[in-house]
Amino acid sequence: MMETATKTPVKGVSIDDVKYKLIAENISASYDGIVAVKNVSMKFQDRAVTALIGPSGCGKTTFLRCLNRMHELTKNATLTGKVLLDGEDLYSTKVDPIINRRKIGMVFQKPNPFPTMSIYDNVACGLKLNGVKDRKILDEVVEGCLKMASLWNEVKNDLKKPGMSLSGGQQQRLCIARALAIQPEVLLMDEPASALDPIATQKIEEMIQELKKEYTIIIVTHNMQQATRVSDYTGFMYLGDLVEFGETKQIFENPRNEITAKYVQGQFG
């Protein structure tokens, strides 16, 4: 089922012509003895938003965490398969995970700014970690990233205040700025708006539209309206399988698979 979904290109889109930024091959993953992802393969286009949808517990978050080797930090985690970033295998034993995590930024479900650091330091700490010491560059990056996360206007006078003093939506945008500051090439977002109110959600969705001009974005969501609003491609996962993958329009308007159809029509989930 999954095989056909990935091997057959979506009609009308010459998927083979486009350069793929990130390719996941035969990913299977488990934790605590529970198999969460079963042999999933997916290709992610550069400068596009790919949404992963499915009912909770379908393995979409676990799959996302495999893409930047975050999954192996979970207790009792196992994983097989390959993830290619620009053709290079992330899971090759020659490469330490920390090198590629920096190229793949991640935004988590709940905002998790460093509570003891100021807003400025929250954004700048990733740069300092990677050896950037020049104060001018740090200032420029912090300002640029806060602007991209559309937070700059709200905090530009309070950069020394602790990150925890912000509201939930602002904290999440701060986390996005923190992820952008290390200049990643891919941005993974794990239900970034699930803990936020509608207005904050809208801000983040608008921001994703801006960011996709330069990034490969993969977003996990259980909100189907959100997937239709922000994504170009959508993969539907169910019980650890990738059931169907294609253009967002096609998945929602003309699903090929019966389960996908039932899910997008809201018959379960």
Added chain:
Amino acid sequence: MVDSLISNIISSKCVMLTIKMKKGSPHVDKIFKIIALAAATYVLVIIAMIVINLVTGSAPVWQKEGISFLTGSDWNSVEDRESYGAFPYIMGTLVNAGIAMLIAVPLSFGIGMFLSELSPKLLRTPLAMVIELLAAIPSVVYGLWGLLVFRAYIQDWIETPLHNLFGDQSIIFAGTPFGLDILTASIILAIMIIPTIASISKEIMLAVPNSQREAAYMLGATKWEAFRLAVLPYSKSGLIGATILGLGRAVGETMAVTMLIGNATGAAAIPTSLFQPGQTLATIMANEFAEASQGGLHLAALVGIGLILFIMAFVINVVAHLLVAKVVKSHEGAVLA
């Protein structure tokens, strides 16, 4: 769901109970509460009585010596020439505990970090248990081992080389390396307080949410960098609390230190060298009690020493508990350790 299941089981048990026994009179309920209240109040009464008894018991020495009981260095129990000053023992306590903390704190934080961040899950519980067993060994056994075994190693392998290297020119390594001195007592003391600090710091580090670590890993941090960036700042005040709690234990530790510190008195006990016999507030009480038990000014002086130690330990522990309680809601570890 399970709660309701359990309460069903319990309620059926209760139905049987209600049938079996009378519901009891409302007076018994009140009496029961009063008994429980009295038991809890007993703790406060004991602490108050400790203060009162130490103050009255030491009154004679305060009357005779005044403030110089705190600042003086004389310690003479010969009749008619009696004179008591606790200053050397206050210093001895601080220096001894200080050196022990210098050794124990980094080691304990290391252990805490290993157990919370690095240890495979299977190893974590048994290793934590082994560390806690260190706290279960009675002080007097540490003393016996220190006196009969450890002391010789310290003397031959640490003190003699250091003494030969730096000689009497250096102040802190001056004196004959005999093995029964401030250094040996401090090292044993460090071993004894490691489990306290280590198990509390482990709990505090484990209380840091994983999302914090993940944020650091996402930025490309190594394990150590994630610890430094996410875990350490988050657990700072708790770790300080754990350290102070360890200091509280170090200050009051008696038997092992008594058996190893060499027991100097008077001005000779003011610590200058590591290789010099010393004396702490706790050890002078244990050492001189037998001679002083008949009463008189000597006894009052020892009770006065007890009062000083009490105040020191009280202040340290109050500060520590305020800091630790903020982080770890229940510090069961502290009680078990």
Added chain:
Amino acid sequence: MITPEQRAEFRKHFRYNVGRRLVLDKIVKGVVFSCVIVAIVPLVAILVNVFSNGAAALTWNFLTEIPGAVGSDDPGGIGPAIQGTMVLIGMSSLIGVPVGVMGGIFLSEYGNNRYGRTVRFFNDVLAEFPTIVIGVFAFVLIVLTVGNFSVWAGSFALSIVMLPIIMRTTEESLKLVPVTYREAGHALGIRRYRVIFTIVLSSAKNGLVTGILLAVARIAGETAPLVFTILGSSQFISDLNGPIDALPLRIWRLSSLPYDSAVTQGWGAAFILIIMVLSINIGVRYIFLRNKEKTFLKFKKMGVAS
């Protein structure tokens, strides 16, 4: 906004000193692991020394006889010390256990107020008091007043050492009993004290026993409070108003004697003491872990725990 040109410029400033950082990471891991080893070495060394030296002293006479005259050919035994420690544990528990458990009940069931928090706080502070101060207190309060060293004074001092431990563990284990248990009882109109005695206490039984045993293990090894209260003795106990011996006190006395036989006896006494203390500690932890596992499995069957 950051333009692609700017981004390229920023990336130039990154120093990908990954190699150095990974080496530092390895060093830190190594240092931290050696901290654990450094802490375990003394534990192993103490156990090995106590067991190998102590085993040599163990004979039936050593365990049952009274000590011989100091320096004489017949070193005798440590019978009074073993007996004294048992008596002291029993008598301290007579005060410490009921007061501690009732105090714990108060903190858990009635202590959710300012007074409860005050008691809890001072209880925690009392748990960390230097025990020698408690010994001096018992001396001033009882020995000086009555005029002689006694089992009573020693038991009183040790009961103060065990009280905060029992109170705290009782409170913690009662708090683990779900509120629904209590509500089920109250809903049937059973009086509060009956609910606490029949339902809450019996559900928290394991935690309670654990706390009491740990407190016993703790006071079995306490020496400092005994120095001021029981004096020590070389005879079996005959009078609760008189002095007695105790294992830790005997170890201290033996360690300061210049005779080989005394040293051997010291190791022997330490052997007995450490067996007592460690078997309680290890046993309690073993049972505790196993029970936790059991409850976990039970919950797993019910489908709650994952």
